[in-house]
Amino acid sequence: xxxxxxxxxxxxxxxxxxxxxxxxxxxxxxxxxxxxxxxxxxxxxxxxxxxxxxxxxxxxxxxxxxxxxxxxxxxxxxxxxxxxxxxxxxxxxxxxxxxxxxxxxxxxxxxxxxxxxxxxxxxxxxxxxxxxxxxxxxxxxxxxxxxxxxxxxxxxxxxxxxxxxxxxxxxxxxxxxxxxxxxxxxxxxxxxxxxxxxxxxxxxxxxxxxxxxxxxxxxxxxxxxxxxxxxxxxxxxxxxxxxxxxxxxxxxxxxxxxxxxxxxxxxxxxxxxxx
Ligand code: 8IG
Numbered sequence: 670x671x672x673x674x675x676x677x678x679x680x681x682x683x684x685x686x687x688x689x690x691x692x693x694x695x696x697x698x699x700x701x702x703x704x705x706x707x708x709x710x711x712x713x714x715x716x717x718x719x720x721x722x723x724x725x726x727x728x729x730x731x732x733x734x735x736x737x738x739x740x741x742x743x744x745x746x747x748x749x750x751x752x753x754x755x756x757x758x759x760x761x762x763x764x765x766x767x768x769x770x771x772x773x774x775x776x777x778x779x780x781x782x783x784x785x786x787x788x789x790x791x792x793x794x795x796x797x798x799x800x801x802x803x804x805x806x807x808x809x810x811x812x813x814x815x816x817x818x819x820x821x822x823x824x825x826x827x828x829x830x831x832x833x834x835x836x837x838x839x840x841x842x843x844x845x846x847x848x849x850x851x852x853x854x855x856x857x858x859x860x861x862x863x864x865x866x867x868x869x870x871x872x873x874x875x876x877x878x879x880x881x882x883x884x885x886x887x888x889x890x891x892x893x894x895x896x897x898x899x900x901x902x903x904x905x906x907x908x909x910x911x912x913x914x915x916x917x918x919x920x921x922x923x924x925x926x927x928x929x930x931x932x933x934x935x936x937x938x939x940x941x942x943x944x
Pocket of ligand 1: 706791792793794854856858859860876877878901902903904905
């Protein structure tokens with residue numbers, strides 16, 4: 670798809686990308702990776718971090734407001750020679766800064782030359798057989814935010830939004846990886862048990878507060894999208910217990926080494942572009 674660089678939000682992204690190029694000395698990045706809840710350590714195994722920038726020093730980025738989220742932007746060099754832009758600072762829709770702020774990282778990645786956008790998240794599971802610690806490939810989404818990162822008459826095809834090619838590549842690393850449909854809700858509250866029954870009925874497998882809006886913006890910016898969720902909790906009403914954020918952080922800690930290895934292996938298998 671043609672990169673729609675006239676769309677609102679891309680000027681800010683170009684400014685951020687210019688800052689990153691200047692501060693890291695890396696003119697173009699090949700891959701970008703957004704780290705969600707539980708994925709914080711994943712960048713360590715991918716390669717050598719050559720530069721770390723505090724997120725709030727890069728134009729348009731904000732330090733994250735949630736404990737367990739990482740507030741840096743890193744440039745990582747992989748053994749295969751990929752330059753990976755690791756976005757540790759994600760702005761969530763529930764922060765109320767607007768959808769442009771939510772997708773600024775994704776657009777900055779596109780402006781930095783990125784062709785492959787990898788989105789990760791922590792989420793609730795609508796399937797009892799996918800308990801905390803289960804990594805799941807996102808194969809489709811249902812966007813229930815009632816928002817879009819696209820402004821005006823910007824019609825973008827979302828068939829195959831989540832690249833089947835990259836999902837297949839991930840499965841060549843781990844054939845056991847399940848895939849599912851991710852539902853994005855605005856949050857910040859978790860769901861009621863009735864809402865979870867509703868989401869199962871309409872075809873959701875996973876539920877969270879990120880990723881769908883970013884994936885749409887990534888496709889619009891012309892990038893190939895791969896998304897992976899880490900189940901950190903069974904969705905509301907699935908067990909007797911209440912949901913709390915400490916459980917989310919704990920599931921991430923326990924699954925950390927496995928999902929980090931997984932991501933590193935997937936990235937290692939991506940072809941290195943010659944541009
Ligand atoms: I981590 O159960 C995480 N994020 N909406 N519901 C929603 N978001 C989440 C959940 C969850 N777990």
